[in-house]
Amino acid sequence: MFARSRQSTAGEEERHRWRGEVSWLGHKVTVATIAQRLRDDHGLDVSESSVRRWITANLADEAARARVTVPRPPVAPGSEAQIDYGKLGTWFDPVAGRRVTVQGFVMVLSCSRMLFVQPVTSMDQSSWCASHVAAFEFFGGVPARLVIDNLRTGVDKPDLYDPRLNRSYAELAHHYGTLVDPARVRKPKDKPRVERIIQYVRDSFWQGREFTGLAQMQDDAAGWSTDVAGLRHSRALDGAQPLRVFEAIERDALLPLPATPFVSTRWSTGKVGLDTHVEVGKALYSVPWRLIGQTLHARVCGDVVQIFRDQHVVATHVLRLSGRATNPDHYPPEKIAFHLQGPTWCRKIAVEVGPACELSIDDLLSPNAIYHLRAAQGVLGSRREHGVDRLEAACARAIEVADPTYRTVKGILAVGAETDDAPAAGDACAVPAFLRGPGQFDADWTPHA
Incomplete structure (x- = not known):
């Protein structure tokens, strides 16, 4: 009415x-x-x-x-765990020297309501994966399905039918043989068992407690998960204690832990610069020069960095904290030649050419190897155009005239003078590189009338 x-x-x-x-x-x-x-x-x-x-x-x-609400059917033991973060509060971190926000990573087994809590001060990729590893070890096994929120450390692209998982998280799921099933966006009822427990964790574990460090906080949380939360009388279990139900029917239903430990990985993306390097963390790593301008994926696992184009590895490097890691093979040969053909390389090639060439290169590199490096490279480069034998003869002739420089060797090869007889002692030769002497200059020069 x-x-x-x-x-x-x-x-x-x-x-x-x-x-x-x-x-x-x-x-x-x-x-x-x-x-x-x-x-x-x-x-x-x-x-x-x-x-x-x-x-x-x-x-x-x-x-x-x-x-109208539809009750969920009973969940089989070991078949599902629901996971979420919940804010616990703020805490003065003695290491950082300031107050930080503490989040609680919570994993609840849907059948027994047994839970695991790990306080964290960071919700990045490594922390997310490390908390999963700690939870699986706490339970002594792995649930067959993980229901998670659509946070970036778990899901790259939320989608009702085909969500795209974060690569690092997908590797963790594959290692443990479990299925990741993201909840729908902004649908907390898809994981009610963990959503409802956050307030209980905050009130029972966090409020009114003091902690001296993060490690102590996490140890206390693991103990609280067993001794307090595990022994509570759960209304959803008709008053039974989660720990007793877990030990009776769910512990043995979990998937066994893998024989090998999980090694956390970190993925990132970066664009290849004109110097053929891509940024990963605070360091730069080279890739083949044909990939300049493309966006690639980088995977860091332990002390190894792998760089991918699509699903193919295009470069592998040892992890660096800073600076550059460069593979010379990633550059065009003509761009990297100077850096590859150093003094050691020059001396090695000179020995292969012959003793006269070896003596000429030693003479060039002795005063200042780096300053005369291009000259030495130029002398040795002549073998590609004129052949090894002519270069050896030209070096011998240059030594005879006491001027084994790049210009002299090049001039000898240009005019084919490497086979001429050596000039007699006392011949006028003001400029050693001018191999025909000033007499030839006078013969060729006719003054103007």
Whole structure:
């Protein structure tokens, strides 16, 4: 009667507007949004309680339908765990010298309601995976399915039908042989067992306690998970204690732990620069030069860095904390030649050419190896155009004229003078590189009349 009297205050036209707006929005948004749309779009000054009464009186079936809940079927032992983070509070970190926010990583076994709590001050990828490893070791096994929230450390791309898991988390799931089943976005009822327990963890474990360090905090949380939370009388278990149910039916139903420990990995993406390097962490790593400008994926596992293009490894390096890791093979040969053909390389090739070439290169590199390195490379490079034998003869001729420089060797090869007889002692030769002497210059020069 009260609802009908309130409804009669609106005219027929207003009731028609209400019905159209509420029917369209009813299954998609909240009562607060419906009231706001009626005020903004139709000029109806109504409250949320008025909208709620109107829905109850005029859309009884829809209102009843919205209140219906379907109980979940019983969960088989070892088949599921629900996971989430929950804020515990703030804590003065003596290491950091400041107050930090402490989050609680919580994993609840859906069948026995046995739970594991690990306080953390970081929710990054390594912390997320490390908490999973600690939880599996705490339970002594692995649940067959993990129901998680859509946080970035677990899910790269949320999707109802085909979610894309974070690569590091996918590797963890593969290692332990478990299935990751992300909940729907903004649907806390998809993992009610862990959502409801967060407040209990905050009140029972966190409130009023003092901790000297993070390690002590985590040890206390593991003990609390067994001695307090495990021995509570759970209404969902008809008053039974989670620890007793876990020991009786769920411990042996969990998947066994792998024989080898899980090694946490870290994935990142980066774009290849013009210097053929891509940034991973605080260091730079080279990749083949043809990949310049492309975005690649990097995987860090232990002290090894692997860089991927699609599913293929294109480069592997030893992990560095900073600086550059460069593989010369990743550059075009002509771009890296100077850096590869150092003094040691020059002396090695000179020995292969012959004793005269070896003596010439030693003479070039002796005063300052780096300063004359290009000259030595130029002398040895002549063997590709003129051959090893001619280069050896040219070096011998340059030594005879006491000028085994790059210009002299090049000049000898250019005019084919490596086979000429050596000049007699005392011949005029002001410039050793001018192998024909000033007499030839006089013969070729005719003064102008």
